[in-house]
Amino acid sequence: MSEDLERIKExxxxxxxxxxxxxxxxxxxxxxxxxxxxxPDDLEGFDFLEKVGFPGTYPYTAGTFPVEPxxxxxxxxxxxxxxEIPGAGGQTRAAIYSGYGTPEDTRDYYKGLLQQGGRxxxxxxxxxxxxxxxxxxxxxxxxEVGKVGVCVDTLADFEIIYEPxxxxxxxxxxxxxxxxxxxxxxxxxxxxxxxxxxxxxxEKLRATPQNDILKEYIARGTYIFPPKHALRMFRDSLxxxxxxxxxxxxxxxxGYHIREAGATREQDLxxxxxxxxxxxxxxxDAGLHVDEFAPRFTFNAFGGSMExxxxxxxxxxxxxxxxxxxxxxxxARDPRSMRxxxxxxxxxxxxxxxxxxxxNNLTRAVIGAVASVLSGGRPLPFPPYxxxxxxxxxxEALQLAQDAxxxxxxxxxxxxxTDPFAGSYCMExxxxxxxxxxxxxxxxxxxxxxxxxxxxxxxxxxxVSRSAYERQRAMERGExxxxxxNCFTGENELEVTTNRLVANPYDPEKRERAEEKQKAxxxxxxxxxxxxxxxxxxxELEGLARKEEENLLPHLVDCVKAYVTEGEICGVxxxxxxxxxxxxxx
Amino acid sequence: xxxxxxxxxxxxxxxxxxxxxxxxxxxxxxxxxxxxxxxIYTGLxxxxxxxxxxxxxxxxxxxxxxxxxxxHLSIVRRLMGLLEEKGIxxxxxxxxxxxxxxxxxxxxxxxVAEVFVSGTYITQVADYIKEKLGLKDEGPENAQP
Numbered sequence: 001m002s003e004d005l006e007r008i009k010e011x012x013x014x015x016x017x018x019x020x021x022x023x024x025x026x027x028x029x030x031x032x033x034x035x036x037x038x039x040p041d042d043l044e045g046f047d048f049l050e051k052v053g054f055p056g057t058y059p060y061t062a063g064t065f066p067v068e069p070x071x072x073x074x075x076x077x078x079x080x081x082x083x084e085i086p087g088a089g090g091q092t093r094a095a096i097y098s099g100y101g102t103p104e105d106t107r108d109y110y111k112g113l114l115q116q117g118g119r120x121x122x123x124x125x126x127x128x129x130x131x132x133x134x135x136x137x138x139x140x141x142x143x144e145v146g147k148v149g150v151c152v153d154t155l156a157d158f159e160i161i162y163e164p165x166x167x168x169x170x171x172x173x174x175x176x177x178x179x180x181x182x183x184x185x186x187x188x189x190x191x192x193x194x195x196x197x198x199x200x201x202x203e204k205l206r207a208t209p210q211n212d213i214l215k216e217y218i219a220r221g222t223y224i225f226p227p228k229h230a231l232r233m234f235r236d237s238l239x240x241x242x243x244x245x246x247x248x249x250x251x252x253x254x255g256y257h258i259r260e261a262g263a264t265r266e267q268d269l270x271x272x273x274x275x276x277x278x279x280x281x282x283x284x285d286a287g288l289h290v291d292e293f294a295p296r297f298t299f300n301a302f303g304g305s306m307e308x309x310x311x312x313x314x315x316x317x318x319x320x321x322x323x324x325x326x327x328x329x330x331x332a333r334d335p336r337s338m339r340x341x342x343x344x345x346x347x348x349x350x351x352x353x354x355x356x357x358x359x360n361n362l363t364r365a366v367i368g369a370v371a372s373v374l375s376g377g378r379p380l381p382f383p384p385y386x387x388x389x390x391x392x393x394x395x396e397a398l399q400l401a402q403d404a405x406x407x408x409x410x411x412x413x414x415x416x417x418t419d420p421f422a423g424s425y426c427m428e429x430x431x432x433x434x435x436x437x438x439x440x441x442x443x444x445x446x447x448x449x450x451x452x453x454x455x456x457x458x459x460x461x462x463x464v465s466r467s468a469y470e471r472q473r474a475m476e477r478g479e480x481x482x483x484x485x486n487c488f489t490g491e492n493e494l495e496v497t498t499n500r501l502v503a504n505p506y507d508p509e510k511r512e513r514a515e516e517k518q519k520a521x522x523x524x525x526x527x528x529x530x531x532x533x534x535x536x537x538x539x540e541l542e543g544l545a546r547k548e549e550e551n552l553l554p555h556l557v558d559c560v561k562a563y564v565t566e567g568e569i570c571g572v573x574x575x576x577x578x579x580x581x582x583x584x585x586x
Numbered sequence: 587x588x589x590x591x592x593x594x595x596x597x598x599x600x601x602x603x604x605x606x607x608x609x610x611x612x613x614x615x616x617x618x619x620x621x622x623x624x625x626i627y628t629g630l631x632x633x634x635x636x637x638x639x640x641x642x643x644x645x646x647x648x649x650x651x652x653x654x655x656x657x658h659l660s661i662v663r664r665l666m667g668l669l670e671e672k673g674i675x676x677x678x679x680x681x682x683x684x685x686x687x688x689x690x691x692x693x694x695x696x697x698v699a700e701v702f703v704s705g706t707y708i709t710q711v712a713d714y715i716k717e718k719l720g721l722k723d724e725g726p727e728n729a730q731p
Binding site for chain 1: 603604605606607608609612613615616617619625627629630631633655656657660661684685686687703704705707708709
């Protein structure tokens, strides 16, 4: 082996000094970087089983599962004669991310989906007041009620949203998704309360709350309480769900938002892992064994850039790193604890799209989707090409994105090989490089005291902001090229624009009226409920919140059943926990 | 204007509403600071009242609003009214973020000087401010590279 390696190294030297040097001299704009060729000498001592392994086995580099269930899409499509994408395992997965105006508007949207044969549970986007713990009648909510998602103030709103889900699509037969973080426990309490009122056993519920508060401080910004108190609330949901709702995922950890906020690939991976470690430690500190709860950790996505090969390497590195953390650091024995389950995969995000010549965004999203399928993810081009135009996605943009995924699966048949780059000198080298850089960055955070400390001292926030600034400057300097923005913008280029004729079905007028309607209903609910009971429950909540060892979730279920509002609950907790004050970016 | 040329131009970067996507605001804050401006960043979740008060207290020359949530029309309308009330309606107000093309004239009608959308260079914004404040050629003093 080592003799072979010597021969290869010698051949490399000869190649570099001979043909390569000659070519570089001939084309002076080429440099060593653009002529990188990987060979076995880049992977000295490479151990396949240690570094890669078979798909669905430790360290999961080659894939989370032995085979991605969607790999059979082409077969299923030809059997069905049409390209309907079935849910994995025939189960009723959550619908696409959606939420419109008032609970009634959202209910009607889901009703429509079910009438068209949809079987998925709600995948709820909440408006910003709900995400930040303010009721629709709060002065801070003015102008934002029902805008970027549905507004939820009380259990009554949940009761309305879930009206279409009865009979064989009742809560024990669907999966729900809640994109909410700071007040996630209130929403979990509402789901549990709704099930109890309908007589459905809690252990039958399936859902995924995002419940990933730490990344909100680093990116996205829908935090309420200081990180330490937020982690206490995370502990409450982790323990409550593990004991009572074992089929509900505990968290959906996202590097995606961190990357979109400007983080480099390595920061994205290191910060996501630091956050995951903090959450895992919460469960261990609560006295649970890691294998009791880690199988219920999920990831939503890590985000991605246009650099396809590096993004494939990123996904492989992420799987390996997480598996090692679980096994070596937390002593997990159950393979399900060590796997990254994620909703999407290596897709790009809005920060890779351009307002200029927007149809180019379809090309970009397709490259992201190809990176996704080549690294064990799904063929879901994202975002729809009209994302940066800012009027909501049009139906034709959604159709084209979906078709692109089908073309990748059914025509290019790219899903039919699992981790096709396994063993590639280039890919294994890139995977090692990304993983090593992320471990190094993670170590820095660990030395500060972990994710919470690195948020409290502003390290992660500032690092991401600085990277975002660097990214912008690289674009302005022309080091990071964006077609139609800082290159290929000459007068001979055609400024291709697009007409969006089929608007999204949600009527913008309804959205405008949502605030007024919701405020009226909230007032009605407040009139009808038992005020003394509400006051008693809120007093009790305050007392319990002051005792760190208390799990607030059972009490939150009682609160929401009495139609205590989300804003009232968060208001009491704000008094007890205080509010997070962002660190200065300077 | 005469005294202006001695002091740094003061810019308030503000993030109105509950939207927390503030990297654009931070990037522009860093960029304008590096271009030699005095930059004050409000942080998240500011009401138009907070922003108008900050503009007054900090005696800024420019107010830059970063809005991605789609609430730009109502926010700007309220802010412009408040600035007028406080007697600082003459401040240079800029908007950055996701603004559909057809809303740009509406914002300008309300008194917004310019709208900067995705793909803008920070240098464009810096040059625009200098030109508007009559400093095109000299640039702010103490400008950093």
